[in-house]
Amino acid sequence: MTAVDRYLTIGEAAQRCGIATSALRFYETRGLISSVRTEGNQRRYHISMLRRISVIRAAQNLGLTLEEIASALASLPDNRTPTKRDWERLSTRWSKQLDERIAQLQKLRTNLATCIGCGCLSMKSCALYNANDHIASRGNGPRYLIEDLYDPESGEEDPTQVN
Amino acid sequence: MTAVDRYLTIGEAAQRCGIATSALRFYETRGLISSVRTEGNQRRYHISMLRRISVIRAAQNLGLTLEEIASALASLPDNRTPTKRDWERLSTRWSKQLDERIAQLQKLRTNLATCIGCGCLSMKSCALYNANDHIASRGNGPRYLIEDLYDPESGEEDPTQVN
């Protein structure tokens, strides 16, 4: 059996990727990874799956959700084992997202210096208050937006102005 | 009644801060904010609480958990209404945390460019794989670390090396 044909049990795959077997099964239910089965219904992972699993973990470290990762992985060819070039395309896509995130945080950082001390913390005008980036709103259960709270047309005072 | 003595109902406070009343009650159970009660047991918020609530929302936008925010708010004096200076101290503390986060993301970004394409994605040595910042591990239910997976003392191959 050549190296290319090697298959691993779920325990071996989990150990080599440093994650729990339960996580691998979970990823499979989410369509992130796949396996073949033995006669006795046990999973076997092709070694090329190791890279895919590692990329999933790396992407999580970048702050992506499993759904976003799944969507990115869908761009890989499914008729053949992904090449180095295929993986690089993915990483380029993620680089851009990461750049945006960094820029956003830098903007927040600039605001932070002055905004909290000053009196502006208003949901109408304060950039710090209104930074609704997807980092902050991710994975925390429902966070519905409240609409129709304030009509800028009416000549009133801003009700969201703090002091 | 002077402006300093003004108290708001939970509905008014919620509207002025642009959040739901349920969120305010929730913050109160978490000890993030406080209120006084009327004869009839209804909450009344002092106007100085508006700033505190706004700071909480701003801090969430920075990516902090309510627990971290509570801990930071605990540094405010509780015998008097916080001054501008008090709030600025908080924002300085958060600025530093934000700087670290930005630096971490920039490191990831550098790694991303080369790491995914290359063969290194190993939990033992790959910086991209091992970036365990608190952004990625926050708010998603338990994410326990797996210990004792690999003993660097044993002369073996790295089992976490991909391909």
Add this chain to the structure above:
DNA sequence: GCTTGACTTAAAGTTAAGTTGAAGTTGTAG
């Protein structure tokens, strides 16, 4: 052939940060 560790599925539990709903109470405008 048996024991034991690794595997199987399915259902229920976990955390954060709230939301939603039920059932009842308060406050205020008319």
Add this chain to the structure above:
DNA sequence: CTACAACTTCAACTTAACTTTAAGTCAAGC
């Protein structure tokens, strides 16, 4: 005085990303 909006509490639900447990099956060494 009465409607009715706004308030009260408490319990159950939501999402993401898994983990844990139960009850049973497979595989490998002795």
